[in-house]
Amino acid sequence: MTKRNFRRPRPVAEFQKEKASKGQGQAGKGNEQAPEGPALTSDLTANLAYLQGRIGPSNDVIFRKFVLPFPTPVEAVLIFVDGLVSGTTINEYILEALTTFDGKEADWAKDRRNLAEKIKDHVLTINEVSLESSLTLIITAILSGETALLIDGDDRALICNTRGWERRGIEEPATEAAVRGSRVGFNEVLRTNTAQVRRWIRDPDLRVKTMKIGVRSQTDVALVYLESVANPDVVAEVEKRLKKIEIDGVVESAYLQEYIEDRPYSIFPTVQTTERVDRVVGAVLEGKVAVLVDNTPFALIMPVTFWQLYYSAEDYYHRWPLTILIRLIRFIAFFFSLYLPAIFIALAVHNPELIPFNLAIKIAGTREGTPFPVFLETLFMELAIEILREASIRLPGPFGQTIGIVGGFILGDTAVRAGLISPIMTIVVALTAISSFTAPSFGVAITMRILRFPLMLIAEVGGLYGLSIATIFLLINMAGIRSFGVPFLSPLVPLNLSDLKDFLFVAPRWAMIERPLVNKPLDVKREGSKANHWWEALFLPPERRKGRGRNGK
Amino acid sequence: MKSTGRSLSARQVTLMILGYGIGGGILTLPSSAAAIFGASGWLAVFLIGLIYVGIAWVAGRLAEKFPEETIIEYSPRLLGKVIGLLFNLAFIAHLFLVLPVNIRILQELANISLLPGAPTWFVSGTYLLALAYGASREVDQIAQVNELLIEIAIFVGLFVALAALQHFEPIHLLPVFSKDQLHLDQLEQLLGLTFAFGSLPVVNMVIPYIRNPHQTTEATVKASFFIALIYTFFTVITMGVFGYKEAIDLSWVALELAKSVNFRAVILQRLDLVLIVSWISALYTTGLISFFLVGLALAQLVRVRNKAYIIWALVPFTYYLSASLKNYFIWTKWSVYVALLALVMNFFFYPLLYLLSLWKGKRHG
C-alpha cells in the first residue's frame, strides 16, 4: 500500500452544494460489474457436473437430488454444506414444502417456464430467497452456508438462506471489561453482530453494507454507518480502500486493518479495534464508520484520533466528574508508561541535581554495590516484565496468576535481596508496567511498550535533551498522521474548541450537543438538544429547560 | 507545492508567528534591555514591541494584497527583476541566518545544563536533523507541531515567571528612563534586542495556505502584540526579581529566574531544567519555521517542486555555519548582523513593497 492521497473529507457545506446542483445524482451506485465465470445453463446435468467438479470432491458438500411433484415431474437438486446449514430448515421448509405442496393443479404449475421464480413465490416457506445465475456466486453462496436449489430446465438457481452453524454465545468481552455498561460483546458471526448493532440503533438511516473480501476466503465484511450522519466522503473512502484489497484470505480483521490504514508504516494504529458492541454503536452515532468482519469479534472503527485510543467505552457511563478523574489518571498513566524509565535514567545518569536531595541520597544508598549501571538494570527489568507479561498471556487462566506471583514476588524480591538490582528500580519498573495496563486499547498499549525501549536508550545517551528531541520527533510524526482525513492529534492540534468537551475534561452529556466535528459529520447536532452552543447547554441542564422534565405531567 | 491547499486557520498563523518569534531571544532579551535602558528596560521592550505591531500591520496588509502568492513570487513584479532578485536573496538570507544562531543557542543551553561535556556534533547534529526532518514536512503538519510546542513553552514559561513572583520587588523597575542608566551607545546590544522581534516574514510566506486570507492582517497584528506582551511580561518579572544590574551580568536571565524559584514540595528539586526542556521546544519552533520558510522560498526561487531536496541539501552548510560560531560573543555578534538585515527588511522593504503594491494597484485599477 502506498501513501494515501486522501487528506481530508470535504466540508459538509461543499458536499451539500454539490448534491443540490447534481440533483439526485446517485445513479452511479448500481452498476456493479457482473462477476466473471460461467453462467448457469438450463441443463441440470451440465450444471451438476460443473458444480461436482468445483466443490464435489469435498465430503461435506451434499448434493440432494429429488423430484418436484409437478404435473410433469421436474428433477431438482439441493446443494449445501453440511454443518453450515440448519438441518431443520432444509428438512421442514425446503424439502417438505417442495415435495408435499398442494396446489399442484394450480394454473401456474402447469407452465414450466420460469419455474424457479414461481417456486420462490408460491412454494418455499423460507424467508430469504434469491435468484442467481452465476455459477461463481452460487458456489460462494453454498460455501457460506446457503442452500442452492437447482431446477432442471431453468437457468437460474434459488439461493435459500439456511445458515445455521455452531456458534459461541454472546459473552462479555474479555479484553475490554467494564464495571458499568452492557456485558455484550461481538461474537464470530457477522450476522449476529450486525443484528446487535441494529438492536441498539433503530434508525432507518443505519446502513449495513456487506461485501466479500479475500479471493479464497470470500469473507463477509460489513460497513456500518449512519447515512444521514457520517460524512459520505469518509464512507466512500473506506469502501474504496476495502474494495481495493486483493488478498488470499481474511482470517481476522487485522488483515484488513493493515490494508486500509493511512500510515501502514507508522507505529501508531490509525484504526480502532474493539469487541464491544456499545463502543461500535457509540462511534456510529458520532458519525464514524465501523467495519465488522465475519469470523472475528473484533470490529474496526474509523476514523480515530490518538486520544480516542485512550478513551474507554465506560468513560461515558460514569457521571462526568468521575470521568474527568479517570481520564486524567489514564493520561498520567500513559505518560508514565512511555517516559518513566527513560526519565529515571536521564535524571540518574545526567541530571541528579533535579532529584530532591533526600530522594537522591536514598537512591544512591540502595544502589550502592549493585553490579549493573542504571541503564542496563532498567533494561533487564523491563525485559523481564515483558517476558512475564507474554508468559502469563500464553498460560491458561490460573497458571497465568501463578506466573505473576512467581515473577513479581519471588524474582523481584530475591533479586533485590541478593543485591542484583536496587529496590527503587523495581518500583519504577512495576509502576511503568501497571501504568501500561491502563490503556483501554491493546493496540496503543503495544505502541507505548515498543517506544519505551528506544526512549530508554536515548535517555542514557542524550539525557533530558535527547528525550525532548525524541519527543519532538514523535510529535512531528504524529502530526503528520491522518486517520481517514482526521488529524491524529485533534482536537488538541489543530485546536477544536467544540471537540474539547470530550477530551481530557468531559462535559456533562446534555452539554455535548454536537457530534465530534473532526469527523465532519453531515448532521452536526445531536438530536434532542435545544441549546445552540455547548456552554449554553452546560448552564441549562435539562430540568431547567422550558416544557421539559418535571412539569411535563 | 500547493497540494495541501488552504489548510491553516487564522489561529494557527498567529501561533506560527509566535513560534517563529519566541525562541532564544526571550532568554537573553531582559539582559540586553537592562544593559541599554537600565531599570526601565521593560518599558523599552514594550515600546519596541508596539513599533513592531505597526510593522506587522504593514506586513499583513502587504500579504493580503497577494493572497495567492508568497513574497518571493511578487517582489520581482513590484521591484523589477534585478532588484527583486537581490531582495529575494537578502530575504532568504535573513531567514536562513537565524538558523545557525538558533542551533548555537540550543547547543549552549544543552551544554551548560542538560548534557555538560557532550560533544558539539552530537547536540547540534541531532537538533539539526530534527529541524530538517520537521521542515521537510507539509505546512499543516508544521503548523500543528508548532501549535503544540509553542503552547507548552509559553505555558511553562509563564508558570515559572509567576512562581518567581515571590521574589518580585517593584522598586527594581524604577526609575523610568533615568539618564545615568541609559547606554544607548551600545548599538550592538540594541540590534540584538530587535533580533528577538523579527517574526513577520512568516506571514508573507504562508499566506497561500491560509484558509481565510482576509484574516491575515488581524492574525499578524495579534501575534506581534502577543509577542510584545510576553516579552514585556518576562522582562518585568526578571528585572523585578534580579534588579537590572544582576540582570546584565547573567547570560541566561530567564533560566536564573527558574533557578531562584523555591518549589520544594514537588517531585523535582528545581525548575530550571524543566524550563530548559520546554524551552527547547520554543527554540525548535523558531528553527523549524525558519528552515521551512527557507526551503519554501528557495524552492520557489529556483523553481524546484519539492522543498525537501533543498532542505536536506542545506543541512551540511547550516551545520558548518553553526559550528563556526564558536562562542557566545561570536554568535551574539553574528546575530547583530542578522538583526541588521532584519531591520532593513522590516522597516525599509516592507513599507516600500506595500506602497509599491498600492501604487501599482491604483495604476492597474
Next chain:
Amino acid sequence: MVRLVQTSSWRKKGLFGSLLLALVLTTAGCWQGRELNARAFVTAVAFDRPTAEDADPDEFLLSVQIPIPVKMGAEGGEGGGGGGEHPFVVFGTTAKMVRIGIRQLQRQIDRELFFGHTQLILINAEVAKTIGVDRLLDYFKRDFRVQRMAKIAIIDGVAREILNLQPPISQTPSAYLENLLSPQSGSALNYITDFGRFLVEHSEDGTEPVLPRLSMDGKTVQTGGAAVIKGGKFTGWLNNFETRSLNILLNQKISSNYVVTCPLHPGESIVVGVDGLSARHRLKESHGRTVYQISVRGKFETVEFSERHGPMDVFQDELEKVVSATVKAELEQTIRRAQELGADILGVGRHLQAFRPELWRRMKDDWGREFAAFPIEVEVRMEWAMTVRRFGG
C-alpha cells in the same frame, strides 16, 4: 498521485537515513554521564582560616561535607554498620582559589564532587572579612548546578567544626542547619536569606546584603544575629535584637515577643506577642530635606503578665503606646547601628535611585558616608489585636 508516491518514498529514505545516523550517533558514546553512585554529593561547604599559624592571608581552608549514601539509604539503620559513626564525612584542604581547592580535594575522593545538591555555604567571619564573601562565592555563582536557593551563613567561630557536628534530630548537619536558617525555624532573631538574594543585593547599587550568623556553643549550634556585608566583605555583626528589628524593617514576616513595662503598674512587666508586621518605606520632603521614612504597622497580643494586671479596657491606649515605643526604640537602634557601619542594609539608596535620581547622582559616589548621615525616621503604630482567651487573673 505519482509525484506524491515518489516524494513519500524519498522521504522514507530520508527518515531511514536520519534514524540510522541517530543510531550511529547514540551508540558512538556516552559522555559525562555519571551514575548516581559515581558522584559525591556535596551538601555543605565551609571556609575557615588555615590551621597553620604562618599561613598566607589569601589562603583559606576549604571543607566539604559528603553524606555516605549507604548510611543514609533506606536500610541504613540495620545494614549500615549501626551506631556511633557519622553518616557523613568531611574533607578539607587549603587553597587560594575555590576551584583549585576542589581539584585538590578530588585527589582524595574516588567520586566526582557534585555541587548540584549543595544547600549550605558556611564562611568563617575572619575569612569573610579578609578575603571577602563575594570572592569566595564567585565559583559558585558561575557553576550552573549550584542552586540559587542555597543558604549562606557567617560563622562566629570555626565553620568546619559545625560540619563535623552530629545534629540532634536531622540526619546531616547540612539538613539541620538548612532548616535552622529557613523560615520554618520560626525564630525572629534569625535573618532569612539565600544565595540568590545575596547576589541580587550585592550587585545592586544602594543596598548592602546581610547574612545570618551562626555560632557554636560547645556542642550546639545557634542562630541569632546577622552579619553585615559591605562591598563584598564582612564589616560587623548585628546582635540578636538588631537582627529582629532588621527583619521588621525589611518586611521579613516574623512574629516575636517583647517585654514591656505595664503602664498601670510600674515595675510589672508584660510579654506581648507581635505579629502581622508591615513596614512601608518612602522618601518625603520635610524642611527642605529629603527624609527616609519607614512606617511600621503591626498587631500585638498580651501573652504573659508578671504579677498584677490591670483592667484591660482601661489601659488599651497606654499599652499600645508603650509597645509602639519599645519597638520603635529597637528599630532606631538598628538604624543607628547600620549608619555606624556605613552599610545601607535598608535599601535607602535604592529608593533614592528610583524616586530621586538627581539626588542619588550626587550621593552615589560616596554613598557609604552619605548614608551614615542620611536622616531616617521611623514611625511605629502597634495595635492590640485583643484575641484574648482569659480576661481575669
